[in-house]
Amino acid sequence: MINLSHQRIFAILKKEFLQLLRDITTLRIMIMIPILQLLLFGFAINSDPKNMPTVVLSKENSNITRSIVSSMITSKYFEISQDINSVKEANFLLKQREIIFIVNIPKNFTRDLLRGDKPKLLIEADATDPIAIAGPLAAIKTILNRAIEKELQGVTDLKSNNPNNFELRIHRKYNPEGFSRYNIVPGLIAIVLTVTGVMMTALSLTREKERSTMENLLAMPVKPLEVMIGKVLPYIIIGYIQASIIIATAHFLFTVPIMGNLLLLGFGLLIFLLCNLALGFTLSAGAQSQMQAMQMSFFLMLPSILLSGFMFPFLGMPKWAQVLGSLLPSTYFIRIVRGIMLKGANFYEILPNIYPLFIFLIVITFIAMKIYKKTLD
Amino acid sequence: MNSNPLAIDVKNLSKSFAGKQVIKDVSIQVPRGKIFGFLGPNGSGKTTTIRLICGLLTANSGSGTCLGYDIFNNSENIRAKTGYMTQKFSFWEDLTIKENIEFVADMYSIKNSQERVEEAIHNLGLKDRENQLAGKLSGGWKQRLALAACILHKPDLLLLDEPTAGVDPKARRDFWDEIHKLAAQGLTVLVSTHYMDEAERCNEIIYIANGQIVTKGTISEVIAASGLYTAVVKGSNLNYLRNTLEKDSRLASVAPFGDSLHVCAQNKEALESAIGPYVNNSEYSWTYETASMEDAFIHFMSQAEKKRKVSK
Ligand SMILES: Nc1ncnc2c1ncn2[C@@H]1O[C@H](COP(=O)(O)OP(=O)(O)O)[C@@H](O)[C@H]1O
Ligand SMILES: [Mg+2]
Numbered sequence: 001m002i003n004l005s006h007q008r009i010f011a012i013l014k015k016e017f018l019q020l021l022r023d024i025t026t027l028r029i030m031i032m033i034p035i036l037q038l039l040l041f042g043f044a045i046n047s048d049p050k051n052m053p054t055v056v057l058s059k060e061n062s063n064i065t066r067s068i069v070s071s072m073i074t075s076k077y078f079e080i081s082q083d084i085n086s087v088k089e090a091n092f093l094l095k096q097r098e099i100i101f102i103v104n105i106p107k108n109f110t111r112d113l114l115r116g117d118k119p120k121l122l123i124e125a126d127a128t129d130p131i132a133i134a135g136p137l138a139a140i141k142t143i144l145n146r147a148i149e150k151e152l153q154g155v156t157d158l159k160s161n162n163p164n165n166f167e168l169r170i171h172r173k174y175n176p177e178g179f180s181r182y183n184i185v186p187g188l189i190a191i192v193l194t195v196t197g198v199m200m201t202a203l204s205l206t207r208e209k210e211r212s213t214m215e216n217l218l219a220m221p222v223k224p225l226e227v228m229i230g231k232v233l234p235y236i237i238i239g240y241i242q243a244s245i246i247i248a249t250a251h252f253l254f255t256v257p258i259m260g261n262l263l264l265l266g267f268g269l270l271i272f273l274l275c276n277l278a279l280g281f282t283l284s285a286g287a288q289s290q291m292q293a294m295q296m297s298f299f300l301m302l303p304s305i306l307l308s309g310f311m312f313p314f315l316g317m318p319k320w321a322q323v324l325g326s327l328l329p330s331t332y333f334i335r336i337v338r339g340i341m342l343k344g345a346n347f348y349e350i351l352p353n354i355y356p357l358f359i360f361l362i363v364i365t366f367i368a369m370k371i372y373k374k375t376l377d
Numbered sequence: 378m379n380s381n382p383l384a385i386d387v388k389n390l391s392k393s394f395a396g397k398q399v400i401k402d403v404s405i406q407v408p409r410g411k412i413f414g415f416l417g418p419n420g421s422g423k424t425t426t427i428r429l430i431c432g433l434l435t436a437n438s439g440s441g442t443c444l445g446y447d448i449f450n451n452s453e454n455i456r457a458k459t460g461y462m463t464q465k466f467s468f469w470e471d472l473t474i475k476e477n478i479e480f481v482a483d484m485y486s487i488k489n490s491q492e493r494v495e496e497a498i499h500n501l502g503l504k505d506r507e508n509q510l511a512g513k514l515s516g517g518w519k520q521r522l523a524l525a526a527c528i529l530h531k532p533d534l535l536l537l538d539e540p541t542a543g544v545d546p547k548a549r550r551d552f553w554d555e556i557h558k559l560a561a562q563g564l565t566v567l568v569s570t571h572y573m574d575e576a577e578r579c580n581e582i583i584y585i586a587n588g589q590i591v592t593k594g595t596i597s598e599v600i601a602a603s604g605l606y607t608a609v610v611k612g613s614n615l616n617y618l619r620n621t622l623e624k625d626s627r628l629a630s631v632a633p634f635g636d637s638l639h640v641c642a643q644n645k646e647a648l649e650s651a652i653g654p655y656v657n658n659s660e661y662s663w664t665y666e667t668a669s670m671e672d673a674f675i676h677f678m679s680q681a682e683k684k685r686k687v688s689k
Contacts, residue, residue, distance in 0.1 A: 375433055
């Protein structure tokens with residue numbers, strides 16, 4: 001293990017490169033996958049902040065409250081789920097990002113309004129994507145006033161009917177994970193790199209098995225770690241190309257901001273790529289054919305999408321899912337990219353997510369070396 | 378450590394795959410500088426034995442050394458000094474001839490590899506095609522490339538697994554000339570083959586069937602070991618004669634060779650009594666001959682076949 005030969009590592013590296021460059025189809029797929037994915041998901045990034053899921057918790061059922069709800073609906077900013085009445089359920093949904101707003105209408109709202117007691121109307125908002133909620137919040141005051149105005153016409157004198165006859169409170173709740181609709185970009189980079197990275201190394205080893213060149217390789221005095229290093233490095237470059245394509249497309253086509261340092265991102269990317277490539281190397285020890293290797297890598301896609309915090313906020317997941325999720329490199333990488341790209345995080349801020357990747361890399365390399373077969377048994 | 382005069386010295390190797398024993402108590406001794414032929418029907422365990430010797434497979438039981446190194450604990454050293462030519466072409470078809478040879482040179486940490494690579498390509502006579510993909514080569518050229526790559530690191534032992542299968546006679550002869558040249562320089566060779574003429578070019582041969590060694594020795598020893606008595610018959614309507622004699626349990630084998638038929642039996646009396654009814658038939662002309670190597674092999678093969686059927 002200690003006496004690694006540069007000559008051998010470089011030879012394997014060169015061989016992999018040559019084979020990769022001659023396999024134009026695979027190369028094309030590796031470049032097309034991120035572009036296609038991003039275009040498919042692009043609509044999600046660009047979605048117009050309309051029809052935001054909202055729950056109205058009304059302690060009063062009156063003409064005014066009904067009017068408020070219908071005005072909100074006609075404004076097109078809100079999509080009101082009528083069947084949710086409990087505070088607990090609504091809060092849960094807000095945390096889950098199933099809904100963005102909760103509108104709380106207090107008891108005796110109409111009475112206090114008419115008395116001029118300035119009742120308080122509270123709106124809780126998931127404010128982690130400030131850009132998305134800015135529009136609806138700017139409009140809500142007008143919408144409410146118009147609804148109330150309409151109902152109060154003729155019921156009372158015009159004096160009480162002024163814009164300040166109730167107090168609108170907006171409570172911005174920040175999801176601790178800073179979820180935003182731009183989150184699609186870190187998520188996509190993670191998923192694309194996981195699937196293609198694991199797949200490429202796994203394929204490059206199983207291909208040797210299928211073409212019986214593995215027997216030749218094993219008959220030569222080359223060490224497993226040398227094979228691994230030589231086989232993994234070319235795909236780091238491919239991984240960088242893929243990540244650059246996604247980031248560039250996201251930035252220039254979908255105007256996703258890049259707040260932080262791209263070099264720092266490149267550093268995080270490097271460790272993440274290594275994790276995936278080493279994982280592919282390990283998995284391929286158990287695969288006999290390229291088909292099996294392919295299936296194994298696709299099998300990884302599902303947990304990477306569902307448990308990494310890409311689809312659902314990590315902290316909102318059940319405990320077991322969090323445990324599984326925290327074993328996935330994607331989970332940490334998504335946080336790193338999110339931190340750097342969307343929040344401008346510095347090295348110390350991403351460190352808590354870098355070191356789990358390091359641990360993963362060391363453990364998985366160790367496992368790979370343990371199960372890499374030096375014989376044909 | 379390398380004082381062992383035997384390049385290959387393995388004893389009682391056994392190997393099972395998924396509970397099925399494919400190698401049983403195989404012992405092979407090959408002195409340095411010799412060419413040993415490894416013969417046996419398909420599926421008899423030649424490839425498996427070769428892999429056990431060079432450490433690509435681990436035997437379930439047995440012991441042995443290869444080039445003085447233990448085959449169980451020291452396969453790294455064995456690999457460094459052995460050239461193994463696999464049965465199936467196992468170089469990279471999507472790399473060029475030159476790239477393949479360069480790769481091998483680097484794998485064996487050859488210094489000044491560029492010179493050696495140039496030399497190997499030159500000796501191969503592939504200088505003008507060095508940038509052609511290996512996958513585009515014909516069978517004969519692939520086999521030559523494989524041999525060139527196997528001996529690039531100047532190994533002490535060559536393990537060749539059916540190196541000339543599917544190669545034309547001229548290329549086969551050249552190949553064997555090359556093998557003899559290498560052996561003359563002190564290289565030890567173990568080569569598996571199905572060809573009799575190739576077996577004849579070996580110092581000694583080992584015959585394996587159903588994972589067990591049936592016989593080994595020089596050609597004449599192997600023929601003697603078969604204990605065969607052979608009668609050769611020529612004439613018309615040999616097909617009829619063959620069909621009848623094949624059913625005769627006193628005979629070991631009946632095999633057509635060109636315009637004649639070789640009839641073999643385990644002892645003289647059996648042979649004479651079996652062919653008795655036809656000896657004086659004017660349609661046939663009979664001569665007694667010493668068994669040929671092919672007779673011996675066909676005999677071994679049919680014996681092994683019978684044994685296998687019985688054990689089933
Ligand atoms: N990796 C393996 N797994 C299972 N069976 C095997 C394996 N390799 C060889 N065998 C079996 O072992 C027997 C001997 O095979 P092999 O050594 O390839 O014979 P030969 O080279 O003489 O044709 C065959 O029956 C073959 O099916
Ligand atoms: Mg074989």
